[in-house]
Amino acid sequence: MKRAGTYSGILSGGISGRTGPHLLPLARIKKIMKKSSDDVKMISGEAPIVFSKACELLIEEITKRAWNITVQGKRRTICKEDVASAVITTDTFDFLVNLVLDSANSQDSPRP
Amino acid sequence: MEEVPKTTCTSWTAQQAAGNFSNNSTGRERRHPGNTTTGLVTPVVIGSGTNDPNNPIPHQTFKREQDQYVPIANVIRIMKRILPAHAKISDDAKETIQECVSEYISFITSVANEKCHQEHRKTITPEDILYSMEKLGFENYIEPLTLFLNKYREQDMERNSVLAEPFTRRAVRFVQPQQPAPIAPAPTMPTVHHQNYIYPSAINNYFGQTMGGNGECSSSSGAGPTNAEFNPYAQFK
Numbered sequence: 001m002k003r004a005g006t007y008s009g010i011l012s013g014g015i016s017g018r019t020g021p022h023l024l025p026l027a028r029i030k031k032i033m034k035k036s037s038d039d040v041k042m043i044s045g046e047a048p049i050v051f052s053k054a055c056e057l058l059i060e061e062i063t064k065r066a067w068n069i070t071v072q073g074k075r076r077t078i079c080k081e082d083v084a085s086a087v088i089t090t091d092t093f094d095f096l097v098n099l100v101l102d103s104a105n106s107q108d109s110p111r112p
Numbered sequence: 113m114e115e116v117p118k119t120t121c122t123s124w125t126a127q128q129a130a131g132n133f134s135n136n137s138t139g140r141e142r143r144h145p146g147n148t149t150t151g152l153v154t155p156v157v158i159g160s161g162t163n164d165p166n167n168p169i170p171h172q173t174f175k176r177e178q179d180q181y182v183p184i185a186n187v188i189r190i191m192k193r194i195l196p197a198h199a200k201i202s203d204d205a206k207e208t209i210q211e212c213v214s215e216y217i218s219f220i221t222s223v224a225n226e227k228c229h230q231e232h233r234k235t236i237t238p239e240d241i242l243y244s245m246e247k248l249g250f251e252n253y254i255e256p257l258t259l260f261l262n263k264y265r266e267q268d269m270e271r272n273s274v275l276a277e278p279f280t281r282r283a284v285r286f287v288q289p290q291q292p293a294p295i296a297p298a299p300t301m302p303t304v305h306h307q308n309y310i311y312p313s314a315i316n317n318y319f320g321q322t323m324g325g326n327g328e329c330s331s332s333s334g335a336g337p338t339n340a341e342f343n344p345y346a347q348f349k
Binding site: 023024025028029032033035037039040042043046047049050053054055058059060063064070076078079080082087091092095096099 | 179180181182183186187189190191193194195198199200201202204205207208209211212213214215216217218219220221222225229234235236237238240241242245248249250253256257260261264265
């Protein structure tokens, strides 16, 4: 952080967007980072900015893969199962497998 | 519904091996004090299942604590940007992706944090994050992220260099006022010690809207008269 106000300037989208509008709020990203483990001490000011772009890339990748599955099923609505399939079939998303299966198990109505 | 054990993301492999990793719970322990539950979200019974009209069995859904996720509107915006216009997204798909994003952030951060610990550093830097991504298989993100970060740093440096310039040089770039302005006393103007004294009316012109110390001074950052040409006393002869 170079000076006081730099970070909050980014948050409010101020400095007339010279840094570019961020699609995800940096404060929220920072909060999530801090929650990831108890011993996260300090986070550089640029770290949430990298994450805002990285999460954008992640969302795009999952969405594209899920949409491909939706299209294969001749549907137009991406459903949770499409997202789950996209995650399961991608190696780098292994860390998300439990998450998608967990939510699928806990929230789906039992099938007859 | 069975209660899932609450864990943090400190050790992915250990928890994964234990088979009971539940990543949504990282935020749930830190709820508002007014919440009387043990930390789980409040169960709310809704009507028939929203996604399965053939199976109208009422089931419970839970209010999700939103501040452990990125806002869903942002997620939807990013998704819609790359989907064709006729595509639709179900609500639970949106929520699932929202959860995936939080999990991703936690996952990468925990690995980056470990790296910082090993190297006896306290601050997680963008380089740590990029290193973690490469280690965890997200190499294809590295290049666009590096470009993005470099572009951000360039813009940031440009912005900082404009603001940090000594006031003398800033005065040089000042565009001459259009009309001879009356000389007015300037009791409220902040005193700035510099070589070329600019009269208050000129200052108003120069700064445009407001004279904030750290305010944007973008209006006159373009080329202006050089030091040789600038004569602050021209209008007052």
